[in-house]
Structure formats: structure tokens, C-alpha cells
Amino acid sequence: MSEAFEILFQASFWVAAIRIATPLLFGTLGALLGERAGVLNLGIEGIFVAGAMTGWLAVYLGAPLWWGVAVAAASGAILGLLHAVLTVTLALSQHVAGLGITLLATAGSHFAYRLAFPTLTQPPRIEPFAPVGWAWLEAVPLLGPVLAQQTPLTFLAIGTALLLAFVLARTPLGLAIRALGDDPAAVESQGLSVAGLRFGCVVVGSALMAVGGAFLTMSAFNAFFFGMVSGRGWICIALTVFASWRPLKALAGALLFGAFDAWQLRLQTLAGGLVPSQVFLMVPYLLSIVALLLAARRADYPRALMKPWRRGER
């Protein structure tokens, strides 16, 4: 039994935990940005798939890695634009529009992949992002060696969390975004465009989700597989509630989740055949459900979440 806890003191365990947390952090930040502005984006699962596919494909076709990230972000932004048109401009059901975008982006990505590689069974590989390995970082005690093993996208995710926390808490733009989700009429009365700001938040949020997807194919793995996103988007939606729509809590929540997931992966090898592997694989999903059930009761949902806004209507 003590072995199960010794794992927690291995550097390799924390390297894995942070690696698992990175795409979840991107996705949760993207989801909370949209929800803070009043728009739930259930397109997230499909946007992950689209980001994973397009970013990887761009690199496979010869683009530099960072261009691949840009391509993924652009594909997410386009899907976000579609979601914004449906939910902000046309004021349609955010639930159904989001699910539609997930179905569309997933089917589109799979279709495009099969079009590009009709018969391949072995997925083609790319040279993914390498760990940063900065010497000065390695020298930092405790955290240094763990962080130096991460790829640049992890640092981008952490930086985005810090930036988003600052923007939301300390800038006029952040104030407007927070007001959007609570009282859009107040934003309108300041002469700002509710629709314009919501468009911006949904598009930027969707781009972040897509970069989370790109992390999977360009950093965690080096190829695109069908079903590789496997619910990470939905986990992010649960994490958003768990993090009560705050970027820094999202960072903590994603890390906690990554630690649990890395732990169960190691326990799986430790349990070596005594317990079916599927039991361990269920853990992340069950954990998300439990987190949601615990957090939902005291969750302070943005008051205008899922409420469309029409100028002059109440």
C-alpha cells in the first residue's frame, strides 16, 4: 500500500500530472472565458478534435510546429465564430448549437483525415514539441526539474491562465466581460456592444480549446488517432464549474485532476492485472462527475449564462 503513496514523491509522476493537466487547462480557460461572457460552448469536444487534427496535419504537411498551433487556433476560432453566430446573433439554444458544432467538427475532422489518408492503418507521425530543458530551470530546486521536462505549450497554458486572471480581475475589458455574464444591460448602458464582446470571448475561447486539442497531437503524442480526445472537452466543462469560473482556480483544478489521473495510471501498473484496466480508465470521468456534483450546489453561475441578449428586450 505504501508503494501507492511513494508514487507521489517521484518527479516523473509530477511530470506526467502536469502533462495531463495542460490540455485541460487550455480547454477550461476557453470554456470559462465564453461562460463568463454568458455563452456556454458545448462545441468544445469537437473543437478539441478539430484542433488536434488540423494542427497535426499542418505540421505533417511541412509547417513549423508553431504554425501548426496557429492553424489549430484558427480552426477553433472559425468554429467559435459559427457558435457565436448561432447563439449570439440568432439567439438559438446554446445546448443544441454546441452539440451540433461538436458533431460537425468531429465528423469533419474524421472525414478530412480519411480523405488525406484513405487506407493507412498506421497513423503517420510528426516530430512533436520537445521538452524545454532549460538549464536555469533545472537548477531550481523541487519544481525546476519537473517543469523543465514540459514542452513550450505547457508554459503557454500557464501564461494564458495568469494573463486571463489579470485581464478579468484588473482591466476595464475584464470588468466588461464579467458584467456580460451577469448583467448585459449594464454593459449596453455603458455604450459597449454586448454582441461584439460576446463574439470576441467565444472566438478567443474556442481558439484556446483548439490549442488544447493540438497539444494532444503535437506534444503529448505525435500522431492523430480517432477517439483520442475521448471526453476531455466535457471534463473541461465540469472543471469550469469546479473552478467557479476563475482562471487561477482552473489552473489548480487542472493540476489536481492531472495528479489524480497520473496517479491512477501508475496504480494501474502497480495493480498489474488484479483489477481490470477499465476500472482505472473510468476514474477521470467519475472524478469529473463527482467534482461537478460537489461544486454545482454552491456554484455561482454567471446569471446571464445561456440567456440571449436582444437590444431593447428584457
Added chain:
Amino acid sequence: MIRLEPRAAAPAWLVLAAPLGALAAALLLATALLAAIGIAPGPALRLMVEGALGSPFALAETATRATPLLLTGLAAAIAFRARFWNIGGEGQLYLGALAAVAVGAGAIEGPPWLLVPLVLATGAAAGALGALLPALGKVGAGADEVVTTLLLNFVIALFVQMMLEGPMKDPMGLGWPQSPPLLDEASLPRLVERQRLHAGLLLGLGLALLLQLVVSRSVWGLGVRAVGHNPRAAAYAGLPVGRTTVLVAMLSGALAGLAGAGEVAGLKGYLTADLSPGYGYAGIVVAMLAGLSPLAVIPAAFLVAAVFVGADTMGRTLGISSYFADLVVALALLFVLVGGLSLRYRLRFGRAAA
């Protein structure tokens, strides 16, 4: 100047035209995509129509594919009416299939008049249980049921895998992760000889009619709509909002569970992890195309089934992946959502009457 003007009621022709137009637009856009990658759209569309409707065999195949879609479509329609967003149809379908195998593969022996209803009822009960946790989570803790039902789909998929590799693995299955076959006495009869069409279709049609009566003629059915429309007003009017939500969720889960039990008992005969190519998710599209009307789920299920079967045939002939059908169905969902606007608003040209 063009403006949108809310309208009280949509004309009947539009209620019919909006979803058909949405499906047509989805097909048109998807075939335009084919044209863009160098496949002539005319022959592709003709292959699709012939593949889905062109022969008695094709029609039977479409009806076979429509059977689970009828039930998952009803599952989504009834839940969405109460604004309970059950996206867990896929998982509930697998729970139903698993339960059907657990009961029907030799655990209990008996004549068909006993075993067939037992297998179907167990499947429905398992599906209902699968929807119970998200319903209680919503009513009790305010947890968004979209997320819980979606996450449970993954848990259930893993559970099914575990059972098929463990306790429910067929010892005669040559090592494949599949369940033992259902007894003949537990299987649904075929409707047409030498075709795959089975009695599950009649079950789906009957349930669609029954649910139509329930939602339009019964007090409970009207209460479901009221709970969905405005829970606070419904509570004020004395309706048991929480209980209605839980019951609707369980009814929805039971319908999806029946779809799974029907696929095992009527079509496949045993359970594998790839029993459903996403029938649970496609059921949402069926329900939306049907405007959440149980009766309209019947034509909607056949249309979506025709897209799947037609795209399969076209894909095999022209070498296009079967994801094409998923693309059409996803586009249809988005178009029907936009098309629904035409039912609530009308375009007015000219100045607003002050």
C-alpha cells in the same frame, strides 16, 4: 428594410417544410463539398438515393437502421420537451443491450412469450437507471445534466468493455471480446424472411404513437411541457417539478435502453463494443428534425436512416469514408436549428408599423 417579427403560430406547411428544407440544405452543402474534392455531385446523390430507397433490399435496410433511431429519437424528444438535456442516449443504449444479454443469454430459460418481454423490460430498466443519476444530480444538486450524461457515456463504454473482456465474455468466442449469443427464445422475430428487418421496428412505431397520445392528450404529458417551458410557473401551479424531471429522464433512458436491447435481440444476437455507430447521438438529430413531436420522430428516423444507408452505399462505390453520413447529419442538426427560427419569426419587408 427587413425585420424579424415574432409570430404566434407557424402555418402547417412551414412546420413540415422547415425540417425537410434543413435536411435538403445539409445534403446540398455536403455534396457541394464532394464536388470540391472532385466527385461529381449528381451521380453521388443518385447513388445515395438508390442505396437507401432503390430496391426492396435497400428499403428493408433503411427500416432496419431506422429502428434504433426511432427509439433514441423518442428518448431525446421526450427529454428535451421537459428541457432535460439527456445526451446520454448512447450510454443508456449500451446499458440496455448489456442487460438484455445478461438476462437472455441463458441465465433464464423459458418460452418466447416470457423471455422476449423480459429481455426488453430489463433493457428498458437498465437504460432508465442509467439516466437516474444525472436526473437526481440535476434535481438534487443542480449539476448540469448535459455534462453528467456525456461523461457517463464514457464510463458506460468502459464498463461494457470490461464486462465483454471479463465476466460476460463468450467462452466460445475465439478470444474476441463479445458476449455469448442470446437464446433463440429470447430473440425478436424477423419481419421479412431473409432480411435483417425485425419486430423492434413495430415496437418503435407503437411507442411513437403511444407517446404522441401521452404528450398531447394526457395531463402528465402537458405537465412535462409546462415543466420544460417554465419550471417556476409550473411549480407555482402545483406541478411536482422535480418528480416530473426524474420520471421524464427515466422514461428517456428506458427508450434508449430499449433501442440497445432491440439491436441485440433483433439484429446482432450478441453484444460487442461496437454495437452502435452513434445511434444515441443521432437520436438527438432525429428529435430536433421532428420538432420534439413523437409522431414526427417516425419520418425523421427514416430520413436519418436513409442518409446513413445511402451514404454507406455511395461511400463503398466511390471510395468515400462513411464519416460523410455523420457530416450530413451534423449539418442537418445545425440547419434545423436555424430553420426553427422561421417557425417563430417571419420576415417583414418595409417599415415597421409605429
